Amino acid sequence: MKTLIYFARRLLIMLLTLFIIATATFFLLAATPGDALSARVERLPDVVAERLYAKYGLDRPIMERYVNTMTGLLQGDFGDSIIYEGQTVQSIIREKGPISARLGIQQMLLGVTVGLLLGILAAVKKGTIWDYLVVALSILLISVPNLVFALMLQQVFAGNLKWFPVIGWPRENIWFGGWEYTVLPTLAGCFGYIASYARLLKASMLDVMNQDYILTAESKGLSRGEVIRHHVLRNSFIPIVTQLPMSVAMCITGSFFIESVFSIPGLGLYYVEAVAAQDIPIVMGQTVILSAIYIAVVFLTDILYTIVDPRIRIAGGKR
Amino acid sequence: MATMRTLTSAEAARVDRSRFDAEKIDRPTITFWQGAWIRLRKNPIAIAAMAMLGILLFFILFGPTIGGENYIDIAPSMKNMPPDGTHWFGTDAMGRDLFSRVWIGARLSLLVALVCAFIQIVVGCAYGGAMAYFGGVVDMVMMRILEIVISFPSLLVTLLVMMVVGKNVPGLLVAMSITSWCGTARQMRGQLMQLRESEYVQAAQMIGASPVRIITKHLLPNTVSILILNLCSSIPGYIFTEASLSFLGMGLSNDVISLGVLISEGKAKLSFYPWELVFPTVVLCVAVLAFNLLGDALRDALDPRTHQ
Numbered sequence: 001m002k003t004l005i006y007f008a009r010r011l012l013i014m015l016l017t018l019f020i021i022a023t024a025t026f027f028l029l030a031a032t033p034g035d036a037l038s039a040r041v042e043r044l045p046d047v048v049a050e051r052l053y054a055k056y057g058l059d060r061p062i063m064e065r066y067v068n069t070m071t072g073l074l075q076g077d078f079g080d081s082i083i084y085e086g087q088t089v090q091s092i093i094r095e096k097g098p099i100s101a102r103l104g105i106q107q108m109l110l111g112v113t114v115g116l117l118l119g120i121l122a123a124v125k126k127g128t129i130w131d132y133l134v135v136a137l138s139i140l141l142i143s144v145p146n147l148v149f150a151l152m153l154q155q156v157f158a159g160n161l162k163w164f165p166v167i168g169w170p171r172e173n174i175w176f177g178g179w180e181y182t183v184l185p186t187l188a189g190c191f192g193y194i195a196s197y198a199r200l201l202k203a204s205m206l207d208v209m210n211q212d213y214i215l216t217a218e219s220k221g222l223s224r225g226e227v228i229r230h231h232v233l234r235n236s237f238i239p240i241v242t243q244l245p246m247s248v249a250m251c252i253t254g255s256f257f258i259e260s261v262f263s264i265p266g267l268g269l270y271y272v273e274a275v276a277a278q279d280i281p282i283v284m285g286q287t288v289i290l291s292a293i294y295i296a297v298v299f300l301t302d303i304l305y306t307i308v309d310p311r312i313r314i315a316g317g318k319r
Numbered sequence: 320m321a322t323m324r325t326l327t328s329a330e331a332a333r334v335d336r337s338r339f340d341a342e343k344i345d346r347p348t349i350t351f352w353q354g355a356w357i358r359l360r361k362n363p364i365a366i367a368a369m370a371m372l373g374i375l376l377f378f379i380l381f382g383p384t385i386g387g388e389n390y391i392d393i394a395p396s397m398k399n400m401p402p403d404g405t406h407w408f409g410t411d412a413m414g415r416d417l418f419s420r421v422w423i424g425a426r427l428s429l430l431v432a433l434v435c436a437f438i439q440i441v442v443g444c445a446y447g448g449a450m451a452y453f454g455g456v457v458d459m460v461m462m463r464i465l466e467i468v469i470s471f472p473s474l475l476v477t478l479l480v481m482m483v484v485g486k487n488v489p490g491l492l493v494a495m496s497i498t499s500w501c502g503t504a505r506q507m508r509g510q511l512m513q514l515r516e517s518e519y520v521q522a523a524q525m526i527g528a529s530p531v532r533i534i535t536k537h538l539l540p541n542t543v544s545i546l547i548l549n550l551c552s553s554i555p556g557y558i559f560t561e562a563s564l565s566f567l568g569m570g571l572s573n574d575v576i577s578l579g580v581l582i583s584e585g586k587a588k589l590s591f592y593p594w595e596l597v598f599p600t601v602v603l604c605v606a607v608l609a610f611n612l613l614g615d616a617l618r619d620a621l622d623p624r625t626h627q
Contacts, residue, residue: 017467028483139615143608147566148582148600155589241557249472256474257563261586272567275478287475294472 001293014295018288025287026069047171049239056082062263069284078285083277089285092270100259100266102175104251106186111193112247116240118194119201119205123236124228126206134198141195150188150261157184167263185262189255200243204236211235241308249297351540358620365616371609375602379429382422402594411584411595420576421598427571428578429606430490430556438496443503444546450504451511458508469501477560478569486572491586494562503549510542544621551614555607562603578603 030231044052060068072079078089102303115138160168168193169181208214209232216228263269267286274282349357359365378385399412402417411417446465450458477494484490516519520537527534558578564570565579566586573580578599585596 013463013466014470017470020467021471025479028479139608143555143611144604145562145607147563148604151586151589151596153350155593159590169485195426252385257566260567271475272478272569278482283479287472287479290475291470291472295470298470 010299014299018292018294021069021291022073022284022288023066025284026280027064028066028194029278029283032278037067047122056080066265069280073284073288079281079287081274081282083279083281084282087282089282089289092282093267093286093289095264096267096270098175099169099264100268101256103182103185103255103264103266104248106182107189107255108247109236110186110192111162112192112197112244113192115194115197115267116201118198120228120233121206122198122202123205123209123232134202138195138198141191141306143173144191146188146192147193147257150185150258153184153188169262169264169266185255185258185264188261189251189258197240197243201236201241204239205232208236238305238309242305245297245301245304249294353619355371355544358612359616362616362619365620368612368616371605375425375609376603378422379426383419390496401592403452413421415600417581417595418581420581421578421602424576424578424599425606427488427576428558428561428603431488431495431561432554433579434492435495435499435557436553438492439499439537439553440546442496442500444507445550446500447504447507448511448541449510451515462508465501465504468498469505473498477605481564481569486570488571488575489508491561491571493563495557499553503546506545507542507550511538514538514541535622548614548618548621550608551617555614558603558607558610 032177058065069079081087081089086094115119118134118138122131125131154166158164164180164184170179214227214231217231222230255264255266255274258264259266262271267290271283271286271290273279274286392417411420424612446461450465476497480488480494480497484493514537520533525535561569561570561577562579562582565577566583568583570579570583571577573584581599582596582603585592585599589596
């Protein structure tokens with residue numbers, strides 16, 4: 001029962017959050033000087049301009065537009081794009097979503113795997129040269145923004161060595177084709193994951209290694225490998241498991257910069273263009289959908305906590 | 320019956336016990352902060368990081384003066400010059416001296432990052448402190464608000480706010496600060512609530528310590544180290560965000576000079592005039608590296624668990 005109330009409360013807060021985000025986005029865009037059509041109607045006769053404004057409902061008073069937009073949102077209708085002819089939010093997300101998703105998944109697979117391996121290496125070989133190398137590498141990778149990596153990789157491997165295309169993204173077979181386009185953007189984006197997961201796992205493993213039950217396991221005569229595999233690793237994965245969903249949520253927006261460097265036609269690029277052009281329907285739709293994903297993932301993370309670590313109670317009475 | 324002999328005052332004097340003073344603490348008392356400073360000084364990485372920051376600070380303050388070349392006026396005859404004796408970092412597309420521009424840019428970038436980090440700490444502290452202090456309904460309402468704000472995707476919010484308030488420095492500060500304080504506020508609340516329950520604070524209340532004394536002697540010192548860490552570890556993020564936003568064309572416009580503006584100006588010319596990208600990028604990375612290293616060293620120095 002307590003858990004049920006907790007879920008209901010969380011759901012309510014999530015919906016309220018989405019409503020506030022949508023409202024804030026609408027009024028922020030409305031408060032920006034100019035609108036999506038002002039550049040287009042500049043040289044048009046007044047009659048045509050008026051009709052254009054009427055077509056997108058931009059001639060209405062702001063509160064009416066707000067109510068219209070919000071009721072549209074409730075019905076899942078975000079409206080037509082103003083700057084991309086004939087596009088809706090749904091069509092843009094259906095078209096661009098997989099592109100951003102593939103980039104994000106590839107980055108995470110590579111980055112998280114390598115990062116975890118390096119973290120294990122550093123923790124197991126603590127105090128040796130390997131440990132210091134991993135620590136030095138991860139702090140170096142954290143200190144360079146990934147757009148700088150992107151520019152450097154692009155210049156060296158695409159520009160000078162010509163091993164890979166400079167910009168672009170596979171057009172056909174968007175999930176598995178054209179890997180040569182994806183190598184550099186994936187590499188550029190994965191360094192951040194490598195650094196953060198290596199640091200996270202190393203810290204977590206060292207924490208676990210200081211526990212009494214590790215001493216017990218060792219004194220039972222288990223080999224070092226067995227202790228690491230059965231006792232240290234399992235317990236040190238708690239922060240990793242709970243960090244992963246956050247990374248998934250962040251990787252959607254995190255690739256904005258890499259998409260911009262490699263001209264990848266993903267969600268990020270379109271979002272930035274839509275914001276710059278004040279394309280209210282698109283910005284509203286994308287903001288709400290991306291926020292919804294993000295909020296849902298945060299919620300999921302909280303549930304995951306209780307699954308991987310039974311000591312944490314979700315509705316726990318004490319605060 | 321023997322007569323009782325009265326003691327002379329010399330005989331009645333106390334024996335000098337100072338030689339036997341077993342309770343005496345011979346070592347100088349070391350406060351938490353002195354200890355932290357000693358540990359920090361012993362850490363070569365911390366020294367290196369502080370040296371890096373010192374050098375950066377020197378150049379940020381005096382670099383343009385030392386360079387002494389023109390970095391504002393357009394000089395068509397000198398454009399895109401490679402680094403040489405007069406222009407140490409070369410010149411940009413408008414013939415302006417990059418050495419000075421890089422340091423001027425770093426000045427703004429660091430200032431923005433510092434101000435944002437400061438806002439984050441102050442707002443976070445005030446909000447978290449209020450939650451912990453009032454408790455009850457106030458705490459609950461403020462916590463719900465915080466939960467809502469914390470679940471805004473920060474990059475989207477920053478982009479939107481930048482659009483509205485314009486591509487200028489105050490706008491950037493507002494855009495980057497809107498969601499930043501939440502983490503600090505939650506941390507502060509947790510820490511203060513935990514401290515309030517702790518035995519030594521209860522003991523202090525028991526023996527009649529005033530609230531002021533409890534706050535200044537027990538609560539503040541135990542939260543300051545968290546705040547310092549917070550400050551140090553959030554600065555790189557702000558430097559990154561400023562640079563990335565300007566890079567996307569959504570940050571500062573190029574009538575001001577910041578590292579992000581310089582990087583986004585330099586990126587187009589990477590193939591032909593690489594120094595126009597390399598120098599601002601290197602300065603940005605060195606600054607971020609220094610803050611990261613210092614943050615790590617501070618964490619080790621301030622964490623009581625690591626120095627048993």
